[in-house]
Ligand SMILES: [Ca+2]
Ligand SMILES: [Ca+2]
């Protein structure tokens with residue numbers, strides 16, 4: 589009897605811990621004001637596994653109809669290391685690509701990187717931001733897409749939004765560059781389907797296999813920005829319309 593109760597308590601505890609971890613990885617970021625920017629510099633320069641910024645995840649197995657398995661921590665690595673998966677890397681900004689590995693580790697401008705491999709993330713690599721857009725609309729986004737280790741294979745990443753993680757709208761695409769550095773990616777007039785929603789996913793995902801042969805690049809994202817505005821409340825809209833009508837009537841009467 590005692591044994592059973594103990595087992596129950598243990599498994600309940602384990603379930604709660606698991607639930608907590610799962611929730612932490614999926615919790616939405618409540619957007620406020622008129623913009624959101626993420627520069628990933630909180631990843632830091634320490635040689636350890638670190639948590640991603642709030643509501644950010646990476647995955648190795650995203651697909652057209654699935655979020656994949658979200659992971660919310662990464663380890664520090666260099667641009668050229670060939671180990672597959674997500675990594676905390678130095679941003680390309682202000683650099684040429686020839687900086688030594690020990691130098692890269694000291695750069696405080698960080699980026700969220702990924703190195704696809706034959707058995708990881710090709711396809712399926714994705715960067716995911718989970719947001720709550722309640723009260724907000726008119727979304728646009730921009731970010732820097734960095735090619736940090738130029739190799740012969742090429743991968744196209746889709747920039748997508750979804751309110752359920754299964755049906756996705758592609759806003760634009762971006763592929764690795766043939767030279768070290770950063771490309772500016774942006775999308776405006778994002779579908780109003782993501783306006784005023786408690787759960788919206790933004791992702792940058794490799795949904796089809798890389799092309800070409802040989803090695804795969806290390807890529808990264810940095811300076812991810814959302815711009816948006818508050819949706820006027822219905823009551824305010826009605827009030828303004830009434831006010832405009834009254835003022836119009838007054839003006840007409842005066843002209844008579
Ligand atoms: Ca950065
Ligand atoms: Ca290389």
Ligand SMILES: [Ca+2]
Pocket residue numbers: 738739740741742743764765804805
């Ligand atoms: Ca390439």
